[in-house]
Each structure stands twice: as C-alpha cells, then as structure tokens.
Amino acid sequence: MRSIPLLSPDSTTKEPPAQPSANDLLVAKAGYASSATAPARSRGKKFLSYYKPYLGLFFTDMACALIVSTTTLLLPLCARYITKNILEGNTPQDLNQIYLMGALMVALVGIQLLCTMFIDFQGHMMGARMESDMRSELFEQYQKLSFRFYDEQRTGQLMTRLTNDTFAMSELYHHGPEDIVVTSLTVTGAFIILLKVNVALTLIVFLFVPMMAVHALYFNKKMNRALRSSKDRIGDINAQVEDTLAGIRVVKSFTNEDVEKSKFAYANNRFLASRRDGYKSEMYFSGGLLAFTQLITIAV
Numbered sequence: 001m002r003s004i005p006l007l008s009p010d011s012t013t014k015e016p017p018a019q020p021s022a023n024d025l026l027v028a029k030a031g032y033a034s035s036a037t038a039p040a041r042s043r044g045k046k047f048l049s050y051y052k053p054y055l056g057l058f059f060t061d062m063a064c065a066l067i068v069s070t071t072t073l074l075l076p077l078c079a080r081y082i083t084k085n086i087l088e089g090n091t092p093q094d095l096n097q098i099y100l101m102g103a104l105m106v107a108l109v110g111i112q113l114l115c116t117m118f119i120d121f122q123g124h125m126m127g128a129r130m131e132s133d134m135r136s137e138l139f140e141q142y143q144k145l146s147f148r149f150y151d152e153q154r155t156g157q158l159m160t161r162l163t164n165d166t167f168a169m170s171e172l173y174h175h176g177p178e179d180i181v182v183t184s185l186t187v188t189g190a191f192i193i194l195l196k197v198n199v200a201l202t203l204i205v206f207l208f209v210p211m212m213a214v215h216a217l218y219f220n221k222k223m224n225r226a227l228r229s230s231k232d233r234i235g236d237i238n239a240q241v242e243d244t245l246a247g248i249r250v251v252k253s254f255t256n257e258d259v260e261k262s263k264f265a266y267a268n269n270r271f272l273a274s275r276r277d278g279y280k281s282e283m284y285f286s287g288g289l290l291a292f293t294q295l296i297t298i299a300v
Contacts, residue, residue, distance in 0.1 A: 050130045050173065058177075061123045064115035065178045069185040071112040073193065078105050119178065127174030134166045156239025164231060204299050212292045219285035226278035233271035240267045 051058055078101055086097050139162060194202040244251060244260045251260055 050133060053133070054126050054129060057122060057126050061119060061126060062177060062181055064118045064123075065181045066185065067115045068112055068119070069182045069189070071108045071115075072186060073189040075105060075108055077193065078108070123174050123178065127170040130173050131166050131170035134169060135162055138162055138166065154235075154239035154242075156237070156242040157235040159242070160231065160235035160238050164234060168231075205296055208292055208296050208299070212289060215288045215292070216285065219281050219288065222281040223278055223285060226274060226281055230271065230274040230278055233267070233274045236267045237264075237271055240264055 082098060082101050086094050086101070142158065142162075191202065191206060194205065240263055244264070251257060
C-alpha cells in the first residue's frame with residue numbers, strides 16, 4: 001500500500017520530471033527517440049504513417065474540401081452575374097436565364113451540403129480511427145517500458161497521454177489538411193476574383209493581410225503555450241486523483257481527507273490559471289482579427 005505524504009501544497013518540493021507527450025512515446029516505439037537529436041524527417045514520417053490505412057478516405061475528404069471551397073467562390077459569382085447581366089432586361093429570355101442560374105445555384109448548394117456532411121461525419125470518423133490506432137499502439141508501448149520508467153512517471157500523466165493527447169492529435173489529423181486546403185483555395189480564389197472586379201480595392205483589402213498574419217501568429221503562439229500548460233495541469237489533476245484514490249484506505253485511516261482536499265485544490269487552481277491564460281490569448285486573437293475585418297470594411 002502506497003504511503004500518503006503529509007506535506008501541504010505550499011511546501012517546497014522538487015519539480016516532477018518532465019512528462020513525455022503521446023507523440024514522444026509513439027516515436028520512441030518506432031526507435032526514433034533513442035537519440036536526443038532525432039531527425040525531423042523521421043518524426044514526420046512517423047506522423048504521416050497513420051494516414052496510410054485510410055488514404056482512400058483521406059483523399060475523398062480532401063476532394064470534398066476542394067468542392068466546398070469552389071462552391072463558396074462560385075455562388076457569389078452566380079449572384080453577381082444575375083444582377084449585372086440579366087436583371088437589366090425584362091425579356092422572357094432573361095427570365096429563363098434567371099431560372100437556370102437559380103437552378104444552378106440550388107444545385108451548387110446541394111453539392112456543398114453533401115460534401116460538408118461527408119467532411120463532418122466521415123472526416124471525423126477518419127480522425128477517430130486514427131486516434132484508436134494511436135491509443136492501441138501507445139498502450140502496447142506502455143507494456144514494454146521498464147520499471148524505471150514507471151518509477152519516474154506518474155500514472156495520471158500517462159493516462160492523460162493515452163486519452164486527452166491522442167484526441168488532440170486526431171483533431172489535427174482531421175482538421176489540419178482540410179483547413180489548409182480550404183483556406184488556401186478560398187483566399188487565392190477570392191484574390192483572383194477581386195482583381196478582376198477592382199484592382200485598387202483588392203490591393204486595399206490585401207494590404208491588411210500581412211498585419212493580420214503577424215497578429216494571428218503572435219497570439220496563436222501564446223494560445224499554444226497556454227494549451228500545452230493546460231494539458232500538463234490536467235495531467236497533474238489525474239495523477240493527484242489516482243494517488244488519492246489508490247491510497248484511499250490510508251487516507252481515511254489517518255483522517256487525511258483535508259490534506260488531500262488541499263492538494264487537489266492546489267492542482268485544480270493551477271489548471272484554472274492555465275485556462276485563464278489561454279482564454280486571455282484567445283480574446284486578443286479573436287478580437288484583433290475582428291477589428292482588422294472591420295477596418296477592411298471601412299477602408300473599402
């Protein structure tokens with residue numbers, strides 16, 4: 001039966017050893033973590049290997065993302081064509097053209113809806129399957145690690161690697177490529193279309209893009225730092241709960257409930273502080289981008 005320390009959370013203690021991430025443990029299984037300077041290419045190869053069983057689904061998902069981006073650009077062009085070229089006349093031919101363009105726009109909306117539904121369901125299922133693969137591989141790796149490793153790591157932290165971190169990785173696997181494709185195509189297409197409409201206004205609009213990019217990158221970096229801290233703190237909470245519940249008989253025998261409550265409150269407050277930092281960075285990130293968007297409208 002493990003002993004329960006009677007130190008208060010404010011006591012001076014050693015910092016726990018750095019906790020390995022889920023990706024670090026998976027890379028270690030592949031033999032890449034044996035060196036402190038593992039090549040980035042090897043890590044990238046390991047990262048991409050989880051797409052291999054689902055390449056068909058992945059490329060279908062990317063095709064749907066391309067279609068969604070294309071229809072997003074085509075619908076405003078169809079509306080512009082109607083208002084600029086058709087509504088000026090009142091002939092029956094013009095009315096027929098309106099009906100045809102309306103039918104085309106409805107068809108585009110239907111295609112966009114189907115592709116969006118495919119992305120939302122099958123895309124997320126692809127990420128969930130990859131998450132399941134990573135979790136199984138990580139659990140298998142846990143069973144191969146030495147006793148010394150478990151002496152240096154806390155069970156709650158390892159559980160967090162197996163649950164929370166693999167979920168975060170699956171979201172990256174699913175949303176990362178989609179967001180890159182959709183954003184790149186939409187921004188490039190919008191730039192080309194605006195150039196054909198009005199060059200001066202296009203330059204004014206895209207003059208704000210570098211400033212928005214600098215703002216977004218700066219606060220996104222701060223958000224990522226806060227998110228990493230938040231993940232570490234939730235791992236500390238899991239570790240604290242695991243320690244307390246595993247030794248609950250000792251806790252009750254020595255009436256140490258108040259000590260355990262104090263230790264849990266300390267870990268919980270650290271998690272809350274990390275969330276506060278993250279939400280503060282998110283506030284500046286979203287607020288700044290919204291302000292830039294309004295400034296673009298004013299400039300135009």
